[in-house]
Amino acid sequence: MDLVLLEETLRERGEPAFRARQVWEWTARGAPGYDAMTNLPRALRAELASAVRFSTLAVETERESRDGTVKTLFRTADGHPVEAVLMRYRDGRRSLCLSSQSGCPLTCTFCATGTMAFGRNLTASEILDQALHFRRLTEVDHAVFMGMGEPMLNLDEVLTAARRLPDLGITHRRTTVSTVGWLPGLRRFVDEVDEPIRLALSLHAPDDELRSRIMPVNERYPVADIVAECRRQAEATRRRVFVEYVMLAGVNDAPEQARALAALLGRDHFKVNLIPYNPWAASAGGQATGARPNTPPTAAGGLYEGSSRERIAAFRHELERARVPVTVRLTRGRDIEAACGQLAAAPRVRRRSAPGSTPAPARPQALSAPRSRT
Ligand code: SAH
Numbered sequence: 001m002d003l004v005l006l007e008e009t010l011r012e013r014g015e016p017a018f019r020a021r022q023v024w025e026w027t028a029r030g031a032p033g034y035d036a037m038t039n040l041p042r043a044l045r046a047e048l049a050s051a052v053r054f055s056t057l058a059v060e061t062e063r064e065s066r067d068g069t070v071k072t073l074f075r076t077a078d079g080h081p082v083e084a085v086l087m088r089y090r091d092g093r094r095s096l097c098l099s100s101q102s103g104c105p106l107t108c109t110f111c112a113t114g115t116m117a118f119g120r121n122l123t124a125s126e127i128l129d130q131a132l133h134f135r136r137l138t139e140v141d142h143a144v145f146m147g148m149g150e151p152m153l154n155l156d157e158v159l160t161a162a163r164r165l166p167d168l169g170i171t172h173r174r175t176t177v178s179t180v181g182w183l184p185g186l187r188r189f190v191d192e193v194d195e196p197i198r199l200a201l202s203l204h205a206p207d208d209e210l211r212s213r214i215m216p217v218n219e220r221y222p223v224a225d226i227v228a229e230c231r232r233q234a235e236a237t238r239r240r241v242f243v244e245y246v247m248l249a250g251v252n253d254a255p256e257q258a259r260a261l262a263a264l265l266g267r268d269h270f271k272v273n274l275i276p277y278n279p280w281a282a283s284a285g286g287q288a289t290g291a292r293p294n295t296p297p298t299a300a301g302g303l304y305e306g307s308s309r310e311r312i313a314a315f316r317h318e319l320e321r322a323r324v325p326v327t328v329r330l331t332r333g334r335d336i337e338a339a340c341g342q343l344a345a346a347p348r349v350r351r352r353s354a355p356g357s358t359p360a361p362a363r364p365q366a367l368s369a370p371r372s373r374t
Pocket of ligand 1: 112151178201202245246275276277280
C-alpha cells in the first residue's frame with residue numbers, strides 16, 4: 001500500500017488524523033483488504049478501494065517448496081520484477097527474505113540477481129508490501145534484507161520499511177540488513193541507525209585479490225575498509241556483525257583461507273555464517289557444476305561448484321580453533337530456486353560478458369557501480 005498516497009487521500013477527504021493509523025494497523029495485522037476494516041465507515045472503505053491500491057505489488061507467480069518455503073514473484077505498477085521469500089522452520093520461526101531493488105547493479109559472480117538487468121530502487125511501500133503479502137498468509141517474526149539488490153544503495157527506503165516491520169510482528173532485533181560493504185551507505189547505517197537492527201556483511205573472501213575477482217565491488221571498497229566500518233558498528237552496538245561467506249569449491253574454501261579470515265575478523269566483533277553455495281542458471285541441474293572445480297572463475301557464476309560438506313566442516317573447524325563464532329547456514333527452498341543468491345526473475349538478461357565478448361551495457365550513472373573485469 002502506498003502509504004504516502006493513503007495519507008494524502010485521507011487528508012483530502014478531511015478524514016481525522018487517526019484514520020491512516022487505523023488503516024495501517026489493520027494492514028499490518030494481515031487484513032485481506034479494506035473491506036475487513038470494520039471500524040472504518042463503509043463509504044470510506046469503498047473509496048479507498050478505488051483510490052489507493054491495497055498493494056503496490058501484483059503477484060505474478062508463487063511457488064512452494066517441499067520444505068514449506070514460499071517464493072513469490074511480484075511486479076511493481078510500472079512492471080519491474082521483485083522476488084521475496086517466506087521461510088518456515090521447524091522451530092516455528094517464520095522468516096522473510098526481502099528485496100530492496102528490482103535486480104541489482106552489482107555483479108557478484110556467484111549471485112543470480114547480478115545477471116539480470118537492474119531495474120530501480122524499490123520504495124518503502126514496495127518493500128513493505130512484500131512483507132505484508134506473507135503476513136496475510138501467516139504470522140511472521142524475522143526479516144532479512146537478503147533478496148534482490150544492495151540495501152545500502154537504497155538505504156532511506158530500506159530503513160523506512162524496516163522501521164514499520166515491528167507492526168507486522170518483526171522486531172528490530174530480528175531484522176537484518178545485509179550488504180556487500182557499500183561504504184557510503186554502510187557509514188550512514190553505522191552513524192544514523194539507533195534501532196537495534198542487525199547488520200550482515202557479505203565478505204566471501206579474506207583478501208582483496210580474491211574478493212575483487214569474485215565481487216567486482218571490492219575494487220571500489222576494499223576489505224580493510226569495510227571490515228573496519230563493521231567493527232565500528234559492533235563496538236557501538238556491542239553486538240556482533242554477521243559475516244556471510246558463501247563456500248565455493250576450490251575458490252575460497254581452503255583451511256589457510258579460514259585462518260586468514262579468522263586473523264582478519266578476530267574473536268570479538270563478528271559471527272561468521274558459512275553459506276552452502278546454491279547453484280543457479282547454467283549450473284542448476286548440475287550440467288555445468290564442476291566444470292572447473294579447482295580453477296577460479298573467469299566469467300559467469302553458474303560455473304561455480306559448492307564446497308563439499310567435509311570442506312565446509314574443515315573450514316568451520318579452523319574458525320572454531322581461532323575462537324571465531326561460526327555457524328553453517330541451512331539452505332531452504334532450493335528446489336524452487338528460492339535459496340540465497342537464486343533470486344533472478346525471468347527473463348534472464350545476461351549482461352556479464354565472457355572474456356573476449358562485447359562488454360556489458362552501461363549501468364545507471366547515478367549508481368556508477370564498478371564493472372566486472374572479466
Ligand atoms: N546485496 C546484499 C544483499 C543480498 S544478500 C548482499 O550481498 O549482502 C544475498 C546473500 O546471499 C549474500 O550474502 C550473497 O553473497 C549470498 N549469495 C549470493 N549468491 C549466492 C549463491 N549462489 N549461493 C549462496 N549464497 C549466495
